[in-house]
Amino acid sequence: MDYCTVEPWDPTIGQRFGEAMSNLDNQTDLYDTYMNPCGTQTDLGAHRNGVTGEVELPDNVLGMYICTKRMPSVARCDQASLIFNIRSSWLQSRTWGWNSTQLANARRNVLCHEIGHAVGVYHDTGVGGCMNSTLSTQVLYYPQHHVDHINAAH
Numbered sequence: 001m002d003y004c005t006v007e008p009w010d011p012t013i014g015q016r017f018g019e020a021m022s023n024l025d026n027q028t029d030l031y032d033t034y035m036n037p038c039g040t041q042t043d044l045g046a047h048r049n050g051v052t053g054e055v056e057l058p059d060n061v062l063g064m065y066i067c068t069k070r071m072p073s074v075a076r077c078d079q080a081s082l083i084f085n086i087r088s089s090w091l092q093s094r095t096w097g098w099n100s101t102q103l104a105n106a107r108r109n110v111l112c113h114e115i116g117h118a119v120g121v122y123h124d125t126g127v128g129g130c131m132n133s134t135l136s137t138q139v140l141y142y143p144q145h146h147v148d149h150i151n152a153a154h
């Protein structure tokens with residue numbers, strides 16, 4: 001999967017995106033490559049909410065995955081966008097006073113979740129991991145159940 005950010009991201013979030021993609025590599029059979037700039041090769045292009053992106057998210061929605069180009073005649077996605085609501089005042093109020101490690105992990109948690117949607121897994125149904133929609137500084141990984149789904153689908 002080729003991924004990119006559609007404009008340069010500050011390392012405080014850009015490195016989290018890279019880590020979350022590396023985690024996907026490490027946990028699954030997928031192989032991901034950071035390929036900037038975004039272009040026709042892009043599978044997953046990441047946006048900051050309110051800066052670029054196809055839609056603008058409500059303040060309390062931290063991220064979204066949108067398939068922007070479907071494969072012809074197949075129910076699969078060819079190109080997609082990940083929108084990260086890094087400027088959310090709701091997020092800022094929730095994370096007020098957190099140290100840099102906690103903040104970094106919370107961002108990893110959100111990105112892990114949206115990348116999970118990009119590879120076809122849905123919300124946590126009691127199996128744990130980052131597909132639970134609750135913001136967390138601890139849960140940065142996919143549970144084995146989701147890893148199995150991701151490997152089976154790709």
Ligand SMILES: [Zn+2]
Nearest residue numbers: 113117123133
């Ligand atoms: Zn979700």
